[in-house]
Amino acid sequence: MSRRAAAAGSQSSLREANRLLVVETVKRYGGLTQVELATATGLSQATVSTIVRELLAAGVVDTANTTRSGRRAQMVTLARRVGLAVGVHVGHRSMRVVLGDFTHEVIAEQSLPLPSGHRADTSLDRVALLVVDLLERVGATLDDVVGLGVGVPVPVDSSTGMVSVAGLMPGWDDVHVGQVLSKRLGLPVYVDNDANLGAIAESTLGAAREHDDSLYVRVSHGVGAGIVIGGHVHRGAGGTAGAIGHLPVEFPGEPCRCGNDGCLDTVVGAQALLGRLRNSHGVLALRDVVQRTNDGDQRCAQVVAEAGTAIGRVVAGLGVAVNPQVVVVGGELADTGEVLLRPLREAARRKVRLNPFVPLEVVAAALGSRAEVIGALALALRSTDVPLRVDTDEDVDAAAGTA
Ligand SMILES: [Zn+2]
Incomplete structure (x- = not known):
């Protein structure tokens, strides 16, 4: 067994840990074939296959036929009904907001120019309006959203969600970006520097x-x-x-x-x-x-x-x-x-x-000028726990034990 898989414990906690490992790995990459999942998790292909089957039955994942190196394969993605997330990139002169699902697929997006020296209060108001507008466009509501990731072009203290170096973006100093937006939309908000978000996107998807x-x-x-x-x-x-x-x-x-x-x-x-x-x-x-x-x-x-x-x-x-x-x-x-x-x-x-x-x-x-906003979306998705509503049975117990 891989060192990333669960350490010895009861069969049910081991199974639970392996299931979580599979979901977290799919979440990280947006979509993987079952063979790729086995490689990435260190679990056996039989275990991955069993876990994917039960997650599919529980509506947590979707599978689709695809090909890898000329062979037929099954692509595993998290089901859209698990939820949507929002990625926001605020730059010095523009902002971009995207709505996406757990496959990291962007289903709606909008950009806006921003004035030079823009301030946090007015720009975050615009972000909130854009989010609601994008949700309306795809027939969804704030209840369908699991969280927001926000990127800004200055260093961020990730424990507070605040700009950590004063003077680089004066209208944003001393503002709890995460708290302000979270209060306005009633959702968890995760804030990071935009280059870090570009790095997340390019290192997992690009x-x-x-x-x-x-x-x-x-x-x-x-x-x-x-x-x-x-x-x-x-x-x-x-x-x-x-x-x-x-x-x-x-x-x-x-x-x-x-x-x-x-x-x-x-x-x-x-x-x-x-x-x-x-x-x-x-x-x-x-x-x-x-x-x-x-x-x-x-x-x-x-x-x-x-x-x-x-x-x-x-x-x-x-x-x-x-x-x-x-x-x-x-x-x-x-x-x-x-x-x-x-x-x-x-x-x-x-x-x-x-x-x-x-x-x-x-x-x-590889993701061009969208790397930062895709990274913001990925930050929101990876910060969210996926509910694992899975019924278990004896077959699943047996298969998980062979990992
Ligand atoms: Zn300097």
């Missing part, structure tokens, strides 16, 4: 799905990283792990919102990039820079590429510290594709010579 150790680098109005070690996001003591936008890169440097000088954000943050384009292009928004770069504007492409090089140098250092199998790059600026990625990859690789046989792999986010 480009780093096959790896235990990975980095997710989010390049948008600011830069942040999610550090995944052994399959878990490393948040650090105060929730600021991965806040690479505030690593010092210039000495002396420009003053940063965080109170220090010469942070990476002062070199590659939106303000810096847009400032560099002001003489030639006038006042632009970050999305304009992405659009123009993709339309072939040489000057915009050059500014994006320079940002890629500066970020790549920091990623090289982080790569040495964490030794990930892959670095996944997402965020708005990653929509410029290789214009950002190539110089970032070259700078990251040039600096990492500790193991020349394993060059640092740098790839684009």
Whole structure:
């Protein structure tokens, strides 16, 4: 038996633990075949098959025929009637809300622009309205929702759901984001930094799905990283792990919102990039820079590429510290594709010579600009206990005992 399966105990508690292990594993990945479930849980295929059968009978999971490597297989997902969840991503200039189920499938979504320097009270009001609106669209109500995950572009103290570094998003300082939204909607709310949520999404559903150790680098109005070690996001003591936008890169440097000088954000943050384009292009928004770069504007492409090089140098250092199998790059600026990625990859690789046989792999986010909001949805789902209303019988006892 796998060390992840239950330790010796009574047959019924062992069976209960194995059933929970199967449900938690399906929940984590959204959907797995029975063979993949056996590999991921360490349970025997016979045990997985028995547990899936009883969970199916209890309406906790659904199964569907699929193929894997040309063979017929059964895909196991949690049943939609187990509940819906909401993912919310609040950025510096926009927000996105998605409604999804336990397969991590998005069934409705909506984006909204936000004013510069927006405040928590008005933005959270909009989130609450959007949630109700999306539920109406799919004929559901708040009673169908198990919880909300919320991502914000600043470090979060996960024990309080509050922004943990003052001054980075002034209108959100000292606000209990989780409490405010929870009171308004009457639902559990889980809050995290958006780069951490991108890391959750990409490491379970996206480009780093096959790896235990990975980095997710989010390049948008600011830069942040999610550090995944052994399959878990490393948040650090105060929730600021991965806040690479505030690593010092210039000495002396420009003053940063965080109170220090010469942070990476002062070199590659939106303000810096847009400032560099002001003489030639006038006042632009970050999305304009992405659009123009993709339309072939040489000057915009050059500014994006320079940002890629500066970020790549920091990623090289982080790569040495964490030794990930892959670095996944997402965020708005990653929509410029290789214009950002190539110089970032070259700078990251040039600096990492500790193991020349394993060059640092740098790839684009598989979930694109939705990684953060899908991660927020995943956070809500993985934070929710699935009710296991399962009747037992002797056959089930016997099969579980063979694990
Ligand atoms: Zn800073």
